[in-house]
Amino acid sequence: MLSTDYKALIIGSGGAIGNAFFDAFQKDLFCLHVETISRSDPRFEKDRFDLSVPSSIVKHAAISKAGGPYQIIVDATGALHIDGIGPEKSLAGLQYDHLMRTFQTNTIGPALVLQQFAPLLAAGPCIYAKLSARVGSITDNRKGGWYGYRSSKAAMNMILQTAALELQRKNPEAMIVALQPGTVRSRLSNPFSAHVDNLLEPEESVSxxxxxxxxxxxxxxxxFIDYQGQEIPW
Incomplete structure (x- = not known):
């Protein structure tokens, strides 16, 4: 894959990883065209892309259709700290509203993105890649904590697995991928990056x-793989 001419679409290109994907595709001689979607895109100042608004997702998918079909679509959306609140460390820290917002941002919104954008994939070999997290692995959970973030990522992983089985009935060459980017220097990782031994630059992770x-x-x-290509247990 990606060794012949292809078109790419990045959803969430305003973040550190999404922007690094854009730069990488721009530099790739095989990439004929790269389309981007982000909340900060000045082209859509009056109708910004919003994961929490289904009609916004539908509209931006319709706009992106003109640039397709795409051999690779990357969904780089997601958040760890939401509304100024970080991941819960214990059951006592669970809050209904925050849990709802976490699932809205990391599961429900991206699931609707998958629904609307998967039809833009090209026939034959193609990739739909969604940023996930190692903490979304149920098998790999050895420390506990981070209830909402872990659960929302695990739920999104299940949606990706289920969608893969469906989409592959029509296109056996389609690959749906949950990607773990490592801990990347970004706004998301900034609150705890001081304690990370292997903090990656966005360009290193995307490469x-x-x-x-x-x-x-x-x-x-x-x-379900990490940035080094190693398989992660679900």
């Missing part, structure tokens, strides 16, 4: 993820 994507081969269901 690794693109290399991993190029090495993938179709299989039944979704892939």
């Amino acid at each position: 690794g993820m693109l290399t991993a994507l190029k090495m993938l081969t179709p299989k039944k269901g979704a892939h």
Whole structure:
């Protein structure tokens, strides 16, 4: 994959990782065209892309259709700190409204994005990649905590796996991928980056993820891999 001419679409290109994906595609001689969507896009100042507004997702998918079909779509949306509140460390820290917002941002919104943008994938070999997180792995959960973020990512992983099985009935060469980018220097990681041993620059993370994507081969269901191409247990 991505070793012949292709078109790319990045959803959430305003973030550190999304912007690094844009730069990487721009520099790739095989990339014929890269389309971007972000909340900060000045082209849509009066109708910004909003994960919490289904009609916004539908509208931006319709706009993006003109640039497709796409051999790769990357959804780089998501958030750890929402409305100024970080991940819960214990059951006592759970709050109904915050849990709802976490799932809205990391699961429900991206699920509707997948619904609207997956039809823009090209026939034949193609990739729909969604940024996930290692903490979304149920098997890999050894420390606990981060209830809402862990659960919202695990739920999104299930949506990706389920969608992969459906989409592959029509296109067996379609690959749906949950991507773990590592801990990347960004607004998301800033509150705890001082305690991270291997803090990655966005360009380093994206370079690794693109290399991993190029090495993938179709299989039944979704892939769940990290930026080094290593498989992560669901």
